[in-house]
Amino acid sequence: MNNKCEKCIVKKFTGLQALTSDQLKCISDGKITRTFKKGDVIFDEGDHLKGIYCVRFGIAKLSKLSTNGKDQIIKFVSNGEVLGQRSVIAQEPANLRAVAVNDMDSCFIPKKLILDNLQNNTSFTLELLQNLAHELKEADDVIVNISQKPVKNRIAETLLHLENSFGVDSEGFMIIQLSREDISNIVGTATESCIRMLSELKKEKLIETSGKRIKIINRNILQKLGEGINN
């Protein structure tokens, strides 16, 4: 569905730098791959990352533990997108925890290679810059939404966003399957509140559910809700 491998940063810089280093060649041949099972911690807050992960297949969630014990989900990363680049670029410990939402295949790119390329490969660096610029915009938008919209509206928006990012199966159910707790940790609310709102959306015939599976029925009204329009 969402096969963005042509956007994968690995391809970008293998193509651009014409394989000057052995390491680079090694990676482009796909030799350093890492697989994770659903629930595996890819890296944790405070970890010193030895490289970045390019997701070949699967979905990871990035989250951060709050002092109140809740684990706020910041964003999801999937096919062709990259995990851990901020920490490696800034040469700082990871600010977020990365956990596999599904079974996951990734390509591991050692830190050294990244840092070498930062020095020598302008196209690569510019690509990263665009990446961070985009992430920053998204983060700012999340700040506005989360602080100013009520829970129900945030859930509506989250559902649309998840459907849009990861697609639906043949029956129209969203591919990504999250626990109610995960959803509540995206919108920043109590799990019970999240469940209640989903029930409401169900009663209002905007969504359907079947276990963890969620199907969006009335995209229009959900959209309006997401934009903060309540009736």
Place this chain on the structure above:
Amino acid sequence: MNNKCEKCIVKKFTGLQALTSDQLKCISDGKITRTFKKGDVIFDEGDHLKGIYCVRFGIAKLSKLSTNGKDQIIKFVSNGEVLGQRSVIAQEPANLRAVAVNDMDSCFIPKKLILDNLQNNTSFTLELLQNLAHELKEADDVIVNISQKPVKNRIAETLLHLENSFGVDSEGFMIIQLSREDISNIVGTATESCIRMLSELKKEKLIETSGKRIKIINRNILQKLGEGINN
């Protein structure tokens, strides 16, 4: 107080690129300066920026209008820091609005010069990359705080952060003076709620106020509040 001009990105790249272009020289001589008065809009959401602003003196706030009519403040920018780089780098319209909190002097750097340097000046590009990486971390932290901590705790944290960023005068009052509405737009709450919480903090002898001026008295307890510890 907070004279970070040695960190100013202008100095960074004038120093590093040894003034190869006339434009560059012109800027480093401080010829293209722009001043703003308190309340002036430097740029607005959706504007196509023709360059970035390096703040020489003063403070600007970056905010974004929510669908509920509230103007969420995302961050402040002051001496030696840069405004508008994300939009120029990404070559996108501004995602945020920038308004002068004080009278403000800035150095305007035309877009063309930035983009040229992105192609040719690795050190400059790396500097920007570090910048964005840092901003992204800060934005992620804000997401966690704003979604998981109660208003009072967020206000405590905000006050400490503002004092820390902009310093205090000889009497110990914070240099930056914001309206109650501005503070409420940082923490994402109603103005009245914000005022009530400030009154509470005053009763608890954690802060003192005199008009818009705020002085922090008990830094320790405020710090604990900011960390989410409520007694």
Place this chain on the structure above:
DNA sequence: ATAGATTAATGATGTTTGTCATATATAAAT
């Protein structure tokens, strides 16, 4: 210095959201 406008403060009240308790459904393990 005074009038008018804006901002701050506080009370009363209603809404939203969180917490705790408990029931039901679903998944996992033996």
Place this chain on the structure above:
DNA sequence: ATTTATATATGACAAACATCATTAATCTAT
């Protein structure tokens, strides 16, 4: 297949927060 654990659902209630109304204080302009 049956038990055990875990996730989902819902009710009852409490806490946090928003909204509206009103008064007090501060700022601005003449």
